[in-house]
Amino acid sequence: MIGDDEQLLASPHLYIDGTWVAPVGGGTRQIRNPADGTVIAVVDEAGSADVSAAVAAARRAFDAGSWSTRPPTERAELLLRVAELLDTHRDALARIETLDTGKTLHESHIDIDDVIAVFRYYADLVTTDSDRFVDTGNPAVVSRVVHEPVGVCALIAPWNYPLLQMSWKVAPALAAGATMVVKPSEVTPLSTIALMRLIAQAGVPAGVVNLVQGDGSVVGAALTGTPDVDLISFTGGASTGVAIARAAAEHITRVALELGGKNPHIVFADADHAIAVDAVLTGAFLHSGQVCSAGTRLIVHESIADGFVAELVRRAAGIRVGPGMDPPSQTGPLVSAEHRSKVEAYVALGISEGAELVAGGKRPDDPRLANGSYYLPTIFDRCHRSMRIVQEETFGPILTVERFSTETEAIELGNDTSYGLAAGVQTSDRDRGERVVRALRHGTVWLNDFGTYTPAAEWGGFGRSGTGRELGPSGLAEYRESKHIWHNTAPAVGGWFD
Ligand code: NAD
Numbered sequence: 001m002i003g004d005d006e007q008l009l010a011s012p013h014l015y016i017d018g019t020w021v022a023p024v025g026g027g028t029r030q031i032r033n034p035a036d037g038t039v040i041a042v043v044d045e046a047g048s049a050d051v052s053a054a055v056a057a058a059r060r061a062f063d064a065g066s067w068s069t070r071p072p073t074e075r076a077e078l079l080l081r082v083a084e085l086l087d088t089h090r091d092a093l094a095r096i097e098t099l100d101t102g103k104t105l106h107e108s109h110i111d112i113d114d115v116i117a118v119f120r121y122y123a124d125l126v127t128t129d130s131d132r133f134v135d136t137g138n139p140a141v142v143s144r145v146v147h148e149p150v151g152v153c154a155l156i157a158p159w160n161y162p163l164l165q166m167s168w169k170v171a172p173a174l175a176a177g178a179t180m181v182v183k184p185s186e187v188t189p190l191s192t193i194a195l196m197r198l199i200a201q202a203g204v205p206a207g208v209v210n211l212v213q214g215d216g217s218v219v220g221a222a223l224t225g226t227p228d229v230d231l232i233s234f235t236g237g238a239s240t241g242v243a244i245a246r247a248a249a250e251h252i253t254r255v256a257l258e259l260g261g262k263n264p265h266i267v268f269a270d271a272d273h274a275i276a277v278d279a280v281l282t283g284a285f286l287h288s289g290q291v292c293s294a295g296t297r298l299i300v301h302e303s304i305a306d307g308f309v310a311e312l313v314r315r316a317a318g319i320r321v322g323p324g325m326d327p328p329s330q331t332g333p334l335v336s337a338e339h340r341s342k343v344e345a346y347v348a349l350g351i352s353e354g355a356e357l358v359a360g361g362k363r364p365d366d367p368r369l370a371n372g373s374y375y376l377p378t379i380f381d382r383c384h385r386s387m388r389i390v391q392e393e394t395f396g397p398i399l400t401v402e403r404f405s406t407e408t409e410a411i412e413l414g415n416d417t418s419y420g421l422a423a424g425v426q427t428s429d430r431d432r433g434e435r436v437v438r439a440l441r442h443g444t445v446w447l448n449d450f451g452t453y454t455p456a457a458e459w460g461g462f463g464r465s466g467t468g469r470e471l472g473p474s475g476l477a478e479y480r481e482s483k484h485i486w487h488n489t490a491p492a493v494g495g496w497f498d
Contacts, residue, residue: 023044375397
């Protein structure tokens, strides 16, 4: 760590009630750089008593109204100050994210820019959003639906886009007037610690934002198992989502789940070849496939499949895998050695299921990469929809290939998944493109593109990819309760029981 990075990460303790505190009941964790295995920081981790203290602080702040009753314009001002501070520390934040996750510095810069954009988007939205008046048919009645903050939120994020995913929650929650306890992934807590520092610097009242880093089974479970939280917003794996939904059900806590995906990318014979190859490669191998919306399931028309796959194999072999801090690297390591073991198990599974390994399938030979958790872009041809390698999220650089003959079959394959987060369609036929994107049961569908998004449009999944939506107006609505106020301006005796 250097300069600004060190300043942002000074005292990596818990942040509770406006103060950086050492945990009462937790411990510490070494945070490693996946590019070379070195320890880059040691952070404090919470115990369940610390989680209770953080939730209590958020509750006191909410009940005191120090944030929840502030006018939207004042909340927006704070969000804009946070955005400015993020901009000021953009380079340091990007370095922190790269050292922690392994992704390339270029990707981290894009992430930080997206984080800044989401704070600005919600600052703008919250000031333009107003009450809704309802026509009851009775001129004496003024009926309006107003929005109020949901209360205390538990915000839990994964390790692949640590700051981005957390900001998709923190920015709208702050805009709505909620108070919160945030828990980053124990694997990648550093950028969230830095964000807390900047939010504090921007002047958020004590107790509105609290940070408890630590293990999911301890800190996450304590945070989701309490009746004192009004909303749980979680991004992560499907099995963790199930555990959280169960915990939420116990207290009828509102819950929003952004889970995994196994995202189809359909290429028709009439697609622009060069654009489609580029989109499939980027969709599958960006950030070494550790992307919830990664297009890891290629569904390609049989008439072009052989040539298309041969080109993918050629291009995949040329992807420069290396440390995220080295400018020539095009993709970095997997987030940890443990995670790489899971990916390797999936490659072994694909082979045992009879898929044809045509690219990668191993660690890079370069001895300079031996201490990092690298894995080569991997392609399995001749896959079938019944294979686990086709149906399960591997969360690594593994692309499977299936062939189709008709449009109907392509749609059927694209929808043959328990998930439904994202999908891509490559075709030069506009009518076909429109038919297919409408038929696919996924939360985001790209036509002649892949992986792009804007904070103004909703993000979330069908099926096992989750419930609720982040981003866009729905992303703000998650953090609000609606209240209907019925004002009778000319009250009279009703006489029902006369
Ligand atoms: P994970 O489910 O292992 O962990 C996510 C978070 O949940 C972490 O902070 C973890 O500590 C916490 N957690 C773990 N067990 C918990 C429990 N019992 N109670 C409460 N919290 C608990 O996921 P991950 O490995 O960090 O992230 C990868 C997953 O996230 C992938 O499945 C990916 O698709 C998904 N993801 C989804 C989106 C989306 O927008 N839909 C975005 C990014 C990642």
